[in-house]
Amino acid sequence: MTISTPDRLHCLEEEPWAHIKDSFPRAKGNKGFQPEIFNREVLEAVIYRSRTGCPWRDLPKEYGYWHAIYMRWTRWHEIQSCRQSHVLPPAPRTTRTA
Numbered sequence: 001m002t003i004s005t006p007d008r009l010h011c012l013e014e015e016p017w018a019h020i021k022d023s024f025p026r027a028k029g030n031k032g033f034q035p036e037i038f039n040r041e042v043l044e045a046v047i048y049r050s051r052t053g054c055p056w057r058d059l060p061k062e063y064g065y066w067h068a069i070y071m072r073w074t075r076w077h078e079i080q081s082c083r084q085s086h087v088l089p090p091a092p093r094t095t096r097t098a
Contacts, residue, residue, distance in 0.1 A: 009044065009048060009060055009062055009063070010044050011044070011047060011048075012040065012043065012044055012047065017040060021039065021040065024039040024043070024076065025075070025076070025079060036064065036065075036068060037063070037064035037065070037068050037069060037072070039072075041063055041064055041069075042063075042064075042069050042072045042073065044063065045059050045063035045064070045069045046069070046073055048060070048063070056069070056070045
């Protein structure tokens with residue numbers, strides 16, 4: 001997928017994506033088959049969700065099935081590969097007050 005000019009759904013340009021694309025784990029699924037949703041689309045969906053504050057279920061259909069996007073995002077956080085490479089912000093900490 002090549003995006004020459006950002007639009008309301010796609011804001012990540014080629015140069016920044018080229019720097020971070022190898023930080024994301026390979027999509028789960030059958031080996032040898034094209035993934036249902038590419039990592040870039042998942043990241044674009046997460047960026048969109050961060051900008052708009054919409055619930056996962058309300059992501060535009062152009063990104064793909066919302067639950068697949070949610071599960072991939074959850075997987076990224078669980079294995080922490082994106083946080084270690086500073087692609088994703090760290091998960092919020094809860095602090096207790098005495």
